[in-house]
Amino acid sequence: DSCQAALTAEGELFCGLLGPSSGITGVERLTDTPGREGSPAWSPDGTMLAFTREHDGRSDLVLMGPADPDTGFVSGAHPAESVLPVEGGVAENPCWSPDGRYIAYLDRESRLRVMEVATRRDREICPVPGLLHVSWSPDSRWLAFSVTDLAHREDVFVVSASGGRHSNVSRHPNDDFQPFWPSDGRRLVFASRTDEGEWSLRQVWLTREDFGASRDEREELLDEPVAEVEIDFDDLARRTETLCTVEGYYDFYGASRDGRTFAFRAYDKNGGSDLWKVEWDGSGLERLTFASEEPSDISITSEGTVFYLGMGDVLRSVGSDGASPRVLTWRAMTDWVVTERQAQKFDECWRLLRDNFYDPGMHGADWDSVRVRYRDRASRCFLNEDFNEVVRRMLGELDASHLGIYGPWSWSRGAPTGEIGIIVDHSWGGPGVRVDSVIPWSPAGMPRSRLFPGDLVLSVDGVEVGPHRDIYEPLAGKVGEEVALEVRRNGALVSLTMEPIPDWELSDLAYDEWVARNRRIVSLLTGDRIGYLHISSMDQSSVETFLGDLFAEGMDRDGMIIDVRGNGGGSTHDQILRELSRPEYLVSRYRGGRLTAEPLGAWQKPVVLLINERCYSDAEIFPAGWKALGIGPIVGNTTFGAVIGTSDTELLDGTGFRVPSEGWYTLDGVDLENYGVQPDIRVLEMPADYAAGADRQLEEAARVVMRLVEGG
Template sequence: MYSYDLTSKQIAKHTDFKNFGLLDLDVNANGLLLLEQGGYLHTYNPSSKTLNKLTIAIATDLLEMRPRFVSGSDYARSASISPSGARVVLDFRGEIVTVPSEKGDVANLTQTPGVHETFPKWSPDSKSIAYFSDESGEYALHIKDQNSTNKAKTIKLNGAGFYAYLHWSPDSKKIAYVDNGRNLYITTVATGKTQKVDQDILYQPGEYRDLFGSWSADSNWLSYTIITDTNFEKAFLFSVNENKSYPISDGFSNVTNPTFDPSGKYLYLTASTDAGPVVNWFDQSNQDMESSNSLYLITLQNQVKSPFAKENDVEVIEKEEELKTEKEDKEEDKPIKELKIDWDGIQNRMIALPVGAGNFAALSSPKEDMLYYLSYPAHGGETTLHAYNLTDQEDEELFATDSYEISANGEKMLYYSSGSWYVSDIGKKSEQAELALESIQVKIDPVKEWKNIFNEAWRVNRDYFYDPSMHGVDWNAMKTRYEAFLPDVTTKSDLYRVMSWMFAELSVGHHRFDYTGDSRVEKEIITGGLLGADYAVNNNRYQISKIYGGLNWNPDLRSPLTEPGVQAKIGEYIIKVDGQEVKATDNLYKFFENKAGQIVALTLSSNANGSNAHTEQVTALDSERSLRNRDWVEGNIKKVNEATDGQVAYVYVPNTATGGHEYFKRYFYPQANKKAIIIDERFNGGGQLADYVIDLLNKPMQSYWDFRYGNDMKAPSASIQGPKVMLIDETAGSGGDYLPYLFRRNNLGTLVGKRTWGGLVGVLGYPEFIDGGIVTAPNVAFYNEEGFGIENVGTPPDIEVEQTPKDVIAGKDPQLEKAIELILQQLKENPPKTLKTPAYPDKTK
């Protein structure tokens, strides 16, 4: 703590804490300072220069620390069906539980409060359930006998720290899974030996990515895909015996979902040749792009004919012995044959299934010549499950579902639809009620959980943070330093506060808790209704002073007072709301409590006494943000248009994701006939890398085209060649830091305003804690020829202009005003070049 003497202008230091700095400072009426440091409160007397550590004892029931039972379907995070379909195993708030498909009781297999257990999977032979557990302090693979109370077998893992998506081999001897480092592994259960199969070359968003495709019927081969350095997926087959991978695609198409047919004759897959612009997920230019894929199969042996080959019927006389053998084969289980693959020419043996192109995923082949898959509509709508019968060559749409899993015996399926889980016969919609997840109750011990959450949050940052050296911070030491506070933690908010202190040591942006988990008592949120208007207080009434215009055909821009049939006018008084008298002494918004999305009877009058009143039926909004933002944007367009005599375009970019893409398209193209442009990226929320915006601004004029009728047209036609100014401020960050960086790097124009926020790292998905909480750990960071930068620095303007609250309240915008002044000056000094139509050619000479 320091003080500054206004007279002498001297600075004096008053405290000398070593381990923890001050977090808060206050002063009472007597001039005694109160400060927080290291979890304690201190007082400081400026007169005596004495520091006193306070001892505070509070007698309370500490309800949050009490063990309790929790229930509710929201706690079910992953589920898997048993081999016969009789039960389903779930990760339920950190415990592994099984529930009956129809009749029976819930069974908690783990009963380990304060231990986080995830991603359970039943073995095909029904004997075991595998899952991941952090019981040791690090995640390990546990194998639990489903009919035994014995302790689970533990297999230590040496991957990137976090693991997901277990896939048993058909013989129940091996398990495939992935980690957060995008590695694919196979572990042999009996020996604990682990093979690393492969790893993605490029990272994609998500806490995990499942590289796994399927197992072959003989359990000796595994299909999978990796993300290549072009962001395309490439498919491979891995031989467990050889410990070797073989490519089955060439990288020129995006190949996904490689799935073995149990016969061993075919490998099914999906492939796309137009996926390039879509799979480059970090580029904003992918926003408008669409792709489709198609279903294919590859014959794995040379002698296997295409199932779609043209047939020619011939009469065949079968011998009695052959008929007898065929009958015996049908009556007895066939032994699993070892899969043989003919690699020569395999890429030429790919055959398209006679199903039109679409968006297909989640392929599964539980029985020979049968393929199940999900079809996703391109523009919204229900995802549907399909079944393709290779023998009959028929594709059947079954029913709508979000995901599904087929039991190991191929007779039952588990599927998730409209927020509920169901078990049914394979390919059939369930006639039973949804799984009774509400009957699950698990006992939790908050104190044990808080320790687990602390450790897991620390590990998330250790294992996901982009810099393995943790910005030079001794991360192990930080764990030791801050876990010392845990014995004094008595509420969850205390826990998350302590963790915030620890994470602050990394000094990085985008570091936050996206969610702080469930609460002992969940708060009920009541939304208030809004009318999309401003009000003045006159004559003891609320008077409509402004109505925000909307686009009533767009649900996101609906303006209640301008909808068809509503006769509301500026200047009218609000007399009643749903029959209740409204006076200016009332809080106007209390009349709209819990009315969002509901019809409200609004009584209006041009007179404060309510004479000649009329009542309008309006549907209240839950937010006016979109209306007010649009009003501000179009107000700025009007200001720029009037101040520049229509010569300059104004385009606002709210973020560098979907919203920014939509805004730029909406407002840039209709103004592409202007001579110059002001791009406003203030308050930009970031998102992707704004190549879309920069590419459009960076288009040079290439030529003109003369038409017999109408004006000549420049090419590219949607381009502005004149001066460009970009407005930036301290609230724009992430992609909002990168957009002005690109603007400057490409020498596009002048940056005006304030230095941007300085958050040029990214957050791409993280696993949940046991209570559902999530902490970020920035796992991607910007750098260029000069090294890592912009993060914690921002992009500075060329011309700095302060925007004070006083200016804004007065209706002024000094930054925009400066941009207008500057661009008019630049337009005068350097107007865009134009060409006149030359003399037409004389072909007679």
């Protein structure tokens, strides 16, 4: 809440003054090292900064200060810094205690530790690994944290600052995360979300007396902070209130120190996201921005100003009274040595995998030797793509999926090329371009501009096309613009106009036609007794499509083929498996005699699953669960064997890096990574089949499900 702002950019730490103007002034560079400084945290009195420094395979905890209380960190005379000794050489997410005596941090295994600043005494507070968010109580006697305890879902816990048993506060199947302790010491606030996209802000009252107070009495209580935080742990989770619920995901909120005002990211029906706020009692729910800001790193001052990073990581601020947002510009000089920067990036990649890869044995790789083998090569790469290629070779030593390095991306100014929806006959020698086939509902498939197999496209917007001039050349930059085609059809010249569409839209149309073709094949092979559906991705949209198709295609049919071939994965396997594995348990009968089985919509008829080597990740977990539950036969080929849960992070220059930290195993202990799921009936796809338009896997699935229907 002072006028000083700590900033990080290009791996260095800066400090500036927040003034009434539209920017941050007096910015000074506080660090100049080959390491990457980050996670700055102010001491309660504003005279010291704690931060991390990622370098040489370590993440040090650094303390800077004390600064002059009058001039702070922008006086030109930078305070001294010292590196605090931490367990295992790794410290992340430093957090000061309100009394300024301690710094909490997460160690190499993300266990909670506390260091006493004066004595450098370091101790473990909670032995649970994998902690994610930490907050001190205002009296510095308690720590709240969140950690995953049900797959990816977190719960909120409280532990004494001196260590001991930790207690679950949220006790809810939602993903409950980011605990925050307001300065009144009477409540604990946290975010909560569902996999379906509901995001809530909740608060739990720590004593029965405060929970039972009226709204007006609570208002008075918040003006009377407690000297010592008291927690009545009996039925604590039942004293939880929901302040608001919006559409959202794993997004973090900002809070005023007194916990009276909260700001957060929420989504609209078009998928855009903006900044919203709500008050401590659930009142005043209000949208603060309206330009799809995608806000992150949100904080609120005691005066009610909300600071956040908007679109493009631009620092912005807006008053909680709804005033127009303003951009906070700042400028400072920085420099670096390319070889040192590349070495830092490499060391960070190496350490992130050492500390987080799902297999502590690193798939048998000697990880220290791997670092020695590749570090010098990586540090000498002046081009980022060369650097990324060296890192990819290091990743190859792990023989694992869901690894990767990419970017940093640059904005492409190239105009997109339009698509009209024809498949070109490449055997044609000219003149023009001969149409082999047309994708339904594409521009070339619409009634007023329809092309037919055998048509010769001679020119597009006056530009002749043929074997020596690709048809896509005159379509460059023409998405959504009307183009004129000259076509020879059955010896006559025909003039047509149409509006090209983007490639992703054509891809969707081609997919729709592929699904429709498969349905026609299954209907023909089974006398229309078997339905067919394809699951293209393991995301929420695909779940909704699956539920609709299961009803529409399964209605009045005797069986079903479910196809996940070519599915790249996601996270919704359990939602689909629940619909396919629930047994009937009751039947309701209406007066007229109509019967309805419960559970509603659950599939009870014969079903076959189609898989192939292009099933990845969650599209492999799904057939593994299918097989374990005995839902039905599996036809096709072994899945790819890329089954690790992963997350993405950014290096200091914006390069993206993937860190897979969660393995998946059968109940017998078989690691699905590099193993995949085996079909019950193996049918290989051969190149000749594809060229002939045959689908032997689909044909076999139709035969198998018909045998089940007929009791064979």
